[in-house]
Amino acid sequence: MTDAPAPPAPPSPAQPSAAAPSATAPAFGAFCLYWLRLGLTSFGGPAGQIAMMQSDLVDRRRWIDQTRFLHALNFCMLLPGPEAQQLATYIGWRLHGIRGGLVAGGLFVLPGALVLLALSWIAAAHGDTGLVGALFNGIKPAVVAIIVAAVWRMGRRTLKGPAAVAMAGAAFLALFALHLPFPLVIGVAALIGGVAARMGRHWFAHPHPVADDDAVADAAEPAPRPGRLLLLAALFVLLWAVPVGAVLLAFGTDPWGGVAALFTKAAFVTFGGAYAVLPYIAGQAVDSYGWLGPREMVDGLALAETTPGPLILVTQYVGFFAGWNRPGALSPGLAGTLGAALTTYVTFLPCFLFIFAGAPYVERLIHNRLAAGALAAIAAAVVGVILNLGVYLGMAVLLPDGQHGTGSLIWAWAIMLAALYALTRRAMAMHWVVLGGAAAGLLQALAASSL
Numbered sequence: 001m002t003d004a005p006a007p008p009a010p011p012s013p014a015q016p017s018a019a020a021p022s023a024t025a026p027a028f029g030a031f032c033l034y035w036l037r038l039g040l041t042s043f044g045g046p047a048g049q050i051a052m053m054q055s056d057l058v059d060r061r062r063w064i065d066q067t068r069f070l071h072a073l074n075f076c077m078l079l080p081g082p083e084a085q086q087l088a089t090y091i092g093w094r095l096h097g098i099r100g101g102l103v104a105g106g107l108f109v110l111p112g113a114l115v116l117l118a119l120s121w122i123a124a125a126h127g128d129t130g131l132v133g134a135l136f137n138g139i140k141p142a143v144v145a146i147i148v149a150a151v152w153r154m155g156r157r158t159l160k161g162p163a164a165v166a167m168a169g170a171a172f173l174a175l176f177a178l179h180l181p182f183p184l185v186i187g188v189a190a191l192i193g194g195v196a197a198r199m200g201r202h203w204f205a206h207p208h209p210v211a212d213d214d215a216v217a218d219a220a221e222p223a224p225r226p227g228r229l230l231l232l233a234a235l236f237v238l239l240w241a242v243p244v245g246a247v248l249l250a251f252g253t254d255p256w257g258g259v260a261a262l263f264t265k266a267a268f269v270t271f272g273g274a275y276a277v278l279p280y281i282a283g284q285a286v287d288s289y290g291w292l293g294p295r296e297m298v299d300g301l302a303l304a305e306t307t308p309g310p311l312i313l314v315t316q317y318v319g320f321f322a323g324w325n326r327p328g329a330l331s332p333g334l335a336g337t338l339g340a341a342l343t344t345y346v347t348f349l350p351c352f353l354f355i356f357a358g359a360p361y362v363e364r365l366i367h368n369r370l371a372a373g374a375l376a377a378i379a380a381a382v383v384g385v386i387l388n389l390g391v392y393l394g395m396a397v398l399l400p401d402g403q404h405g406t407g408s409l410i411w412a413w414a415i416m417l418a419a420l421y422a423l424t425r426r427a428m429a430m431h432w433v434v435l436g437g438a439a440a441g442l443l444q445a446l447a448a449s450s451l
Contacts, residue, residue, distance in 0.1 A: 024062050025095045035107035042308045043431055049084035064091055075362045078371055080270045081351045082310035085109060089355040105352055112309025113316060117340050119303045120320040124336060138441020139302040140397045141412040142433050145419035147390040150275055155383045163203035164380040171384030175279060182280030183269045189381035190374040197373025204376035229357055236353045247342060255326040258289050259319050263343050267350040274311040276382040279389045281315060291322035294396035306434050319343025415440045
């Protein structure tokens with residue numbers, strides 16, 4: 001689940017469709033088996049996951065043509081949430097309708113969610129003891145390096161002019177110094193980008209190509225039925241309210257009401273990937289609700305980096321700790337499992353809504369100048385947002401207010417710098433960097449015990 005904040009910009013969707021292979025819908029059984037396999041092997045973050053789908057579904061299996069694939073990818077990048085999972089949902093919808101979208105999007109997430117659930121239990125039950133604690137002590141500095149490398153890579157790709165640099169700096173100061181809410185920062189950035197695009201000002205480099213017209217429709221797209229969006233919105237409210245209401249009635253509002261509210265809200269503002277929304281989630285979960293500590297938050301990010309699926313599954317880890325530390329009448333393990341399940345449900349339910357509601361409008365949305373301008377400004381702001389995350393977690397790991405001796409701090413800095421070198425100079429995969437940090441933490445513990 002080594003999630004880069006954004007995959008490389010795709011080729012222009014204006015490629016001639018004649019060059020794309022003809023698409024052939026598979027049998028539903030083969031279709032389900034493919035998404036299960038992808039869910040079990042989807043390491044490498046969105047860039048790697050999208051590349052796997054490109055190779056498998058466009059080039060080899062020919063389940064979808066190149067133009068449709070690129071149009072869908074551009075559309076998913078306009079949405080909040082994990083773009084690779086939403087792309088899988090869209091392709092599933094394109095091939096087998098609603099059931100196909102549910103299967104593809106669900107199996108993309110489920111294997112990683114189950115693995116992370118087991119790892120969350122290990123962290124909660126044994127994270128401060130012996131071997132497990134030593135492993136986490138080595139992993140934490142490696143995760144800080146991953147975030148620093150993400151800021152560097154995304155900054156080089158996104159900050160193409162003074163306005164973009166200023167937007168990133170303003171977003172960082174708004175969060176770090178002024179402590180403004182993350183949704184407000186993203187909303188203001190989108191407004192500025194949209195207004196600039198409306199005025200014809202190219203203040204921010206558009207991350208994806210747009211056409212000359214404000215809306216370009218593809219005649220092949222099905223015409224949506226009147227009231228379709230209203231029906232889907234009502235269904236979403238029902239699917240959210242019934243299970244959440246049942247949990248609140250059965251187990252009370254603490255912490256379940258906060259879990260449902262926080263992660264539903266986060267699902268609607270997750271522009272720029274999980275790294276962008278994590279400072280907001282961490283601030284709420286750590287500082288406002290007190291479900292876990294900053295160092296436990298780093299542990300969750302480390303575990304999410306080493307499992308398949310989208311990095312936004314780190315929210316499940318937070319939900320697990322919310323239940324574990326506030327179990328009420330339940331056992332900690334059962335409460336943690338309930339918290340993880342509730343978090344995952346409310347986090348990904350909006351992703352399906354976005355795809356099923358917007359799929360018939362893909363061609364219109366990806367060519368809309370206002371949407372492209374807003375997305376470009378958000379992409380610039382996200383660099384500052386991720387920098388804020390790096391500072392937040394870096395202070396907890398590398399400047400922990402005297403919680404560790406000088407030797408431990410020197411070792412943590414050494415792991416962080418080595419990991420940063422491996423990522424930026426050697427292009428090492430993130431999960432190997434995390435595993436290397438774990439090995440370094442184990443070596444440190446063995447060396448300390450032998451002295």
